Amino acid sequence: MSLHRDWDIATEGEMRLVTPPARLSAKQKAAVIVRLLLTQNVSPGIERLSPQLQAELARTMATLGPISRATLAQVVQEFTTQLDAMALTAPNGLSAALALLEPHISPQTRDGLRAEAEASELADPWTQLGALEPERLRPLLMSESAEVGAILLSKLGVAKAAGLLADLPAERAEMIAHAMAMTATVTPVMVDRIGDHLLGQVRAAPQSSFRTSPVDRVGAILNAVSAGLRDTLLGGLETRDAQFANDVRRAIFTFQHIPKRVEPADVPKILRRVDAAIVTRAIAAGMETAKITVEFLLENMSRRLAEQIRGEAENMGKIRPDEGEAAMSAIVTAIRNMEEEGDIRLIPVED
Numbered sequence: 001m002s003l004h005r006d007w008d009i010a011t012e013g014e015m016r017l018v019t020p021p022a023r024l025s026a027k028q029k030a031a032v033i034v035r036l037l038l039t040q041n042v043s044p045g046i047e048r049l050s051p052q053l054q055a056e057l058a059r060t061m062a063t064l065g066p067i068s069r070a071t072l073a074q075v076v077q078e079f080t081t082q083l084d085a086m087a088l089t090a091p092n093g094l095s096a097a098l099a100l101l102e103p104h105i106s107p108q109t110r111d112g113l114r115a116e117a118e119a120s121e122l123a124d125p126w127t128q129l130g131a132l133e134p135e136r137l138r139p140l141l142m143s144e145s146a147e148v149g150a151i152l153l154s155k156l157g158v159a160k161a162a163g164l165l166a167d168l169p170a171e172r173a174e175m176i177a178h179a180m181a182m183t184a185t186v187t188p189v190m191v192d193r194i195g196d197h198l199l200g201q202v203r204a205a206p207q208s209s210f211r212t213s214p215v216d217r218v219g220a221i222l223n224a225v226s227a228g229l230r231d232t233l234l235g236g237l238e239t240r241d242a243q244f245a246n247d248v249r250r251a252i253f254t255f256q257h258i259p260k261r262v263e264p265a266d267v268p269k270i271l272r273r274v275d276a277a278i279v280t281r282a283i284a285a286g287m288e289t290a291k292i293t294v295e296f297l298l299e300n301m302s303r304r305l306a307e308q309i310r311g312e313a314e315n316m317g318k319i320r321p322d323e324g325e326a327a328m329s330a331i332v333t334a335i336r337n338m339e340e341e342g343d344i345r346l347i348p349v350e351d
Contacts, residue, residue: 125195219251285324
């Protein structure tokens with residue numbers, strides 16, 4: 001900042017020291033505007049910049065030092081003058097331009113530009129990784145170093161990253177979360193190399209024809225059969241493959257498992273997904289075969305509703321076994337569907 005000073009007459013017989021505006025580069029002026037907007041709690045849209053530009057902005061801002069009123073006034077005046085002179089803004093990238101022009105161009109031109117835009121986006125490994133299902137990203141978080149896992153989560157959307165982190169074993173999740181502190185100095189070139197490496201790992205992994213594991217598929221099937229048949233099939237699996245049978249038992253989720261796997265606070269919204277008559281029938285059947293589950297459900301709904309359902313269930317008398325199992329299975333199915341949709345999270349099975 002220049003040490004030159006000028007004197008200005010403020011009032012008759014009084015003079016004050018005036019600091020002339022400092023000479024700033026274009027990058028420094030941009031950093032000043034960003035700093036000013038942040039002090040006013042206005043988002044300047046930094047998140048839309050590339051990682052390289054974000055880093056460059058931070059480094060430039062760190063060199064600013066004190067900004068005089070005269071410097072700030074000049075920078076703001078230049079900025080507002082440029083805004084006044086700006087008549088249009090161009091689309092950011094080919095995809096954005098195509099979205100603007102699509103209603104006005106021929107289908108042939110549209111298809112060609114769309115293919116070109118997609119090819120450009122696919123050249124970025126992080127774009128491809130961000131589009132993958134969590135099931136394909138989770139193995140990377142388990143097999144790669146904690147630092148690489150931290151970079152992967154940092155490049156994903158917040159919701160997907162949070163879901164992946166929550167599904168990891170606690171110790172692994174803590175290691176990756178702590179490794180975030182060591183990613184501040186990773187260069188953009190290294191981040192691109194890591195993206196290429198991770199994408200190569202995903203492509204090299206063999207793809208399954210099924211979305212779920214064999215254990216989960218057998219467990220889901222056995223969830224839907226009667227208790228007698230389920231026990232018979234599990235007994236047969238035990239003689240063929242004891243470890244597989246044990247894993248399947250852990251994957252099975254029945255009406256009797258509800259108290260250990262469902263959060264009490266989730267009971268009301270679960271039961272709202274099931275027809276009231278079916279809930280009452282399940283409670284009536286459970287009074288004979290699953291008393292603990294029945295009490296768990298009744299205790300975690302409103303007292304008035306619990307008393308009403310209990311009374312109606314007691315008046316129904318003895319329920320046919322097939323009707324009772326069907327009603328209890330409907331509640332289990334609702335729980336499973338809500339878990340898959342992300343509306344609830346089941347309590348993990350203890351080892």
